[in-house]
Amino acid sequence: MPHTTNDDAFPPRSFRPGHWRPIAAARAAILLAVLASNVLPHLSAASLAAEDESARLTESDERDAQKRFRPLDVFSLVMATDPQISPDGTTIVYARTMMDIMHDRARSQLWSIKADGSDTRPLNDAAPNQRSPRWSPDGTRLAFVADSEQGAQIFVRWMDTGQTACLTQATHAPASLTWSPDGSALAFSMHVPEKAEPYAKLPEKPEGATWSKPPK
Structure with missing residues (x-):
């Protein structure tokens, strides 16, 4: 009686681009599901944490703006x-x-x-x-x-x-x-006004001379 293997019963099909492979597709779907179950919760938690931090900073900025000293x-x-x-x-x-x-x-x-x-x-x-x-x-x-x-x-x-x-x-x-x-x-x-003594005595004005007016 000739020996029969699974490969003989189910001979492998050669891969052709675009050819549907049910087992490979099922394995890929299972892998994606596992990845999604492990990664997505972390991504969601990270997103929520980022949103919460952003909201907290916004509230903090608003409180700081209320406390900030203004000129008035x-x-x-x-x-x-x-x-x-x-x-x-x-x-x-x-x-x-x-x-x-x-x-x-x-x-x-x-x-x-x-x-x-x-x-x-x-x-x-x-x-x-x-x-x-x-x-x-x-x-x-x-x-x-x-x-x-x-x-x-x-x-x-x-x-x-x-x-x-x-x-x-x-x-x-x-x-x-x-x-x-x-x-x-x-x-x-109390301040007592007093006429200040000049630092230097100005020369006498010659007769007939025209000088500039003293500063006020």
Whole structure:
């Protein structure tokens, strides 16, 4: 009995381009399915991660844009400057400074606060643009500089009654207020205009000469 093999029963067909091979096609389909099951989830996860990162960066950029300082924000700033502690250590007076957008200048008002952080309030003095507060040695009075119709002047406030008096009629803005040890006087600095001495003496003008006008 002649020996028969699978190749005899199913003789291999010669490959021709475009000829359909069911087994090879099935193997290719299985391989693609395996690759898809292993690769596509990773690709999908990577795509989702990239989209999530992009969204996160966009939200972060929007938050940063909201926090970014703009030029007009300077008019919303309020600053506490020049704090002065009372002699008994219970009260702090400071200048609350802000920018006035209508007049494009800084304005300040004196405020007080207890040393423990409570009872914050303005001193409610009528004088505008108050600054440079200085306690008297006994703590009963507060000297400060404020604007008036005659320009910047020195004022004194009695802390128990809230009464305020203007002490000066200065021609220029006073600064650097300092009480005497007994509280009877105030020292301050102020610009005092004075005609400057020339560095060199000019020669006498000859009679009949025409010289250029001096600089203004």
